[in-house]
Amino acid sequence: MNSALLALADPTRRAVFERVARSPAPVGDIAKGLPVSRPAVSQHLKVLKEAGLVLDHAEGARRIYRIDPRGLGPLRAWLDQFWGAALDAFAADLETQAKDDEHD
Amino acid sequence: MNSALLALADPTRRAVFERVARSPAPVGDIAKGLPVSRPAVSQHLKVLKEAGLVLDHAEGARRIYRIDPRGLGPLRAWLDQFWGAALDAFAADLETQAKDDEHD
DNA sequence: CTGTTATGTAAGTATTGGCTTACGGTAAGT
DNA sequence: ACTTACCGTAAGCCAATACTTACATAACAG
Numbered sequence: 001m002n003s004a005l006l007a008l009a010d011p012t013r014r015a016v017f018e019r020v021a022r023s024p025a026p027v028g029d030i031a032k033g034l035p036v037s038r039p040a041v042s043q044h045l046k047v048l049k050e051a052g053l054v055l056d057h058a059e060g061a062r063r064i065y066r067i068d069p070r071g072l073g074p075l076r077a078w079l080d081q082f083w084g085a086a087l088d089a090f091a092a093d094l095e096t097q098a099k100d101d102e103h104d
Numbered sequence: 105m106n107s108a109l110l111a112l113a114d115p116t117r118r119a120v121f122e123r124v125a126r127s128p129a130p131v132g133d134i135a136k137g138l139p140v141s142r143p144a145v146s147q148h149l150k151v152l153k154e155a156g157l158v159l160d161h162a163e164g165a166r167r168i169y170r171i172d173p174r175g176l177g178p179l180r181a182w183l184d185q186f187w188g189a190a191l192d193a194f195a196a197d198l199e200t201q202a203k204d205d206e207h208d
Numbered sequence: 209c210t211g212t213t214a215t216g217t218a219a220g221t222a223t224t225g226g227c228t229t230a231c232g233g234t235a236a237g238t
Numbered sequence: 239a240c241t242t243a244c245c246g247t248a249a250g251c252c253a254a255t256a257c258t259t260a261c262a263t264a265a266c267a268g
Contacts, residue, residue, distance in 0.1 A: 009113035021189040040227055042246060061235040061244050069194035079180055085125040090173035144257055165214050165265040
């Protein structure tokens, strides 16, 4: 989860992930639509893979990368953990708002 | 959204956020439970604030930080954008699995 | 009014990290 | 076989950044 969050933080790497999420693709095709070199994309894919966000399989000389369905699960769960806290905070805001209104 | 993701990437800063999300607290109290200096926490809080993840208000000489309810919204929305893609990938896995089973 | 508490900011440092070029290795085409 | 295409990795470089100590400011207590 730490690694997933760290992986998605970089804009370029996030662009790589978004591209792969749209549809599986080889490294070269991914690098085509980005303003960085192919090795850079390869390094980003390595990080994404180690974070459990993408999967790869050989297909001839090319390597096809696709999204890893299990990758986003923990991240989403972690986020939802604070969703409740955020709602509580929002409720507290409404409380304060009501109190202030009383003073008018 | 970029800034939010970037802010939550750092482990220490994420710990600060989690602490604040649990319950509002002044800077000193937050720094108490962390292995870094108080100024470091202050800097982390600044980043979190600019990312729209926390709010602060003066309370005497102390500054109380709390979670910003609106902060996690865009992040969650962005994540859900790929939830569908992940499910599609999972369905594709099942397809492949079924095909393989036919060959047995 | 002075000392203490609580915090933000500046300056400086060291580490991390993303990028490029160069290279090596494997698979396909001729 | 030789060449071409596709890819991962190593080395090196430069920018970003997380951390520290030192300093300046505001509020409260005595």
